[in-house]
Amino acid sequence: MESNWIFEKMKEQNQVLITGASGFVGTNLQDYLKNSYDLKCLSVRYLPNQQFDLATDAIIHLAGKAHDLKKVSYPTDYYEANFELTKQLFDSFLASTASVFIFMSTVKAVADAVDGILTEEAVPNPKTHYGIAKQQAEQYLLSRELPHGKRVYILRPCMIHGPGNKGNLNLLYQLVSKRLPWPLGDFKNERSFLSIENLCFVVQELLENETIPSGVYQVSDDTALSTNELITILGSSLGEQSRIITIPSAWIKGIAKLGDHLHLPLNTERLQKLTENYVVSNKKIIKAIGEPLPIDSKEGLLKTFTSFKK
Secondary structure (H helix, E strand, C coil), rough: HHHHHHHHHHHHCEEEECCCCCCCHHHHHHHHHCCCCEEEEEECCCCCCCCCCCCCCCEEEEEEEECCCCEEEEEEEHHHHHHHHHHHHHHHHCCCCCCEEEEEECHHHHHCCCCCCECCCCCCCCHHHHHHHHHHHHHHHHCCCCCCCCCEEEEEEEEECCCCCHHHHHHHEEEEECCCEEEEECCCCCCCCCHHHHHHHHHHHHHHCCCCCEEEEEEECCCCEHHHHHHHHHHHHCCCCCCECCCHHHHHHHHHHHHHHHHCCCCCCHHHHCCCEEEEECHHHHHHHHHHHHHCHHHHHHHHHHHHCC
């Protein structure tokens, strides 16, 4: 009875403001929430001494600067977009009547490499300007005292995928779709992924369920997969049997280093993303929500790969 009252109350106050709404996560989140909420999109960038009039019930802060693979950005770009802007929005939230603030951080705010399984208890040790800036934003949010009735959630997603995603998974798809063999079979790894559908589900649960405590939550699909398993799933999406060959990993690393200088499709950073071990626990968020994620790891990846054919 109480949960129904909470839901109906939220439905009456169904104004949600999204920053960074034009990005991959933002467009999918809008589509997911559009039938339940009156959505507003706010285009923001850092300017000194600015404040925001947040006339809404909830804020989902997605705007920020992601990794620059071309390495042409200045360090200050990350700190202004990911830290200073977040501070300004959060200060405006504290002064507003809005009750929920959801900040999209990243697992890279904690660790660039993972030995074992990453949990929320890990001591943050980011190595990049991107991760450091996100970590500074997290610390600022956690340091402020929350007025009664307000909730704040810091989400740390791992690698997000879904329809419209053009990242490294799309590169894998292009390779397999050309019937080329996968040459990295010698790499044995496990890493976590996050379906955009599961991320959107978590966000909606945070908006609607007032019993979920404020805090930091990692978000990932339930099962970690190897890159070789990804290739097999890709083949299934194409109706093909994938070919995996085992070229010695030392040779592949040498080719990747060459790619750093010759701007080849494979370079050291991309190789790391494709073959690294990066397993993320989602137990805390699942326990807080009290129900499982809507789709499992392989089903979500199959949906993503199938969307690449369109």
